[in-house]
Amino acid sequence: MSQQEKISRLNLATLLFPLALVLFEFAVYIGNDMAQPAMLQVVQEFGVDASWVPLSMTAYLLGGALLPWLSGPLSDRYGRRPVLLFGVAWFTASCLATYLVSDIHSYMLLRVLQGFGLCFINAVGYAAIQEAYAENTAVRVTALMANVALIAPLAGPLAGAALITLAPWRTGFLLIALCSLLALLGLWWKMPETVQPSAAVKLTPRALWHGYTRLLRDGRFVRSALCIPLLAMPLMAWIALSPLLLVEDLHLSALEYGLWQLPVFAGLIGGNLLLALVAERWPLGRSVLVGMWPLVGGLLLMLAGVLYGGQQHVFLVLGMSLMALGEGLSFGVLYRFALTASPQAKGIVSAGMSMLSMAGYALGIELFRWGYLAGGITGFALLSVCTALGFVWLARPQVKRAMAERADPDLLPQGI
The missing domain is CATH 1.20.1250.20 (MFS general substrate transporter like domains)
Known part of the structure; x- marks a missing residue:
């Protein structure tokens, strides 16, 4: 995106893209904060002991650590928009898939897959924000988005604890998926493509290794x-x-x-x-x-x-x-x-x-x-x-x- 095309004024229309992105960020964060209070119900249903409770968060964060090295270069190769839309759709589907799990091992594997959603927020979404807006405007947008993201660690545990007193634990994942689906629709509608997809960007292990080593040098x-x-x-x-x-x-x-x-x-x-x-x-x-x-x-x-x-x-x-x-x-x-x-x-x-x-x-x-x-x-x-x-x-x-x-x-x- 050229300097002339970058957004420099903020209004409702120009804020819809970051609002949709921060809604996805919120969904991914409460995917951990809201899910943890339900873990006692999860282990009880699957007939395992309470030592599995903290592993849910570990599995989720493991998923978030597995793919950033690939999601960023993928968006350089194919464009920010399709990669981010895929990431949001993946996260939505993996939350809905909790209705299919019937044992603790499947549940933990699914938590790893859900954690992949973390890989698309900074490496793809925030990179697109920086490219879509003029420099000072991008800083303003990032600061405003941070306030919305802060709601997750405050509201997530409370909402999760309240929900499990009213409904089965899978209902929480349904609500998270709904939140993510709304973000997907907003991004589909308003997210611009901020880079030109380029076949010159190689995704071979050797090319990625050289890219990251050059960066770290x-x-x-x-x-x-x-x-x-x-x-x-x-x-x-x-x-x-x-x-x-x-x-x-x-x-x-x-x-x-x-x-x-x-x-x-x-x-x-x-x-x-x-x-x-x-x-x-x-x-x-x-x-x-x-x-x-x-x-x-x-x-x-x-x-x-x-x-x-x-x-x-x-x-x-x-x-x-x-x-x-x-x-x-x-x-x-x-x-x-x-x-x-x-x-x-x-x-x-x-x-x-x-x-x-x-x-x-x-x-x-x-x-x-x-x-x-x-x-x-x-x-x-x-x-x-x-x-x-x-x-x-x-x-x-x-x-x-x-x-x-x-x-x-x-x-x-x-x-x-």
Whole structure:
């Protein structure tokens, strides 16, 4: 899609494509968050013990890790539109197929197949968003979409728990499939084709290997891509460890635990909304530099409160809320900078970003787990501060370089 064809104004008509994409993203996310509360019914029906319960999430995430390396290059070869439509249709059909399973092994295999839906969101869908919209508009759209996607981890478990009290567990998958089907119809109607399908893109193992190794040898791309997991890691670790921090260590009730999560998500939503507001008013990248202040300052405040203050849960939540505000101001811009850091086809670039992010999240959460086991709440807070400082050290020069290039368009890498 040429620069002249890129969308630069947002209205209902130009937002229908991202709305349909984020509806699919929502369906895929609640495919995990809504399904987990039903697992006790699943294992009971299939006559197996409760040790199978966590394997449902593992199988789903395994499916999401299997195909990004292929879905991105496929969309370079055949176009974003047909590949994404296939991915949405696949996910819809695999959710409906739960009505056919009759044992736990078939169910777990189906969870892997359903997890394939994760492979099409970033590697294909978000790449198309970046290509369909002008640069600042793409950042605004990404920030707005992030708020809708945040509803899934909040509403999914509650909706799943409520549904299993009213209907059989398979009904949840029917509702997820319906949501995905509506997204499919919206994408069929409004998704543009943003790349020209090219037979020159080879999908042989050798060609893919050379493409990814060339990408990973590009130091600028790797540094830009690693900024994303470094930015998000404290919040990801908070999601993983906050039940232990708040309930086990600080003895909050389950209700109090849930209520203290609200300021953190509010901070993230507020940061995304601020980014959408300033994206076309500020030079692209300035919001990241501004966001570094609440990000680092909030985590330093959290560490000081944990070490020297009472009411540790207040400082934990306040620090994480400020950190989340900084993340919201930064994420959409950093995603754009990483995607445009390499001149290679954007399908393989977005797939490479997705795989680096997943690897960074996996390693980071394990590191935070060990930090918590070694130092408890203090270990978590100290590691959060170190991660934030590492993010500033890595991201600041990348952002300043990207801002300088956009101030002088002759310096921009090919393909922006």
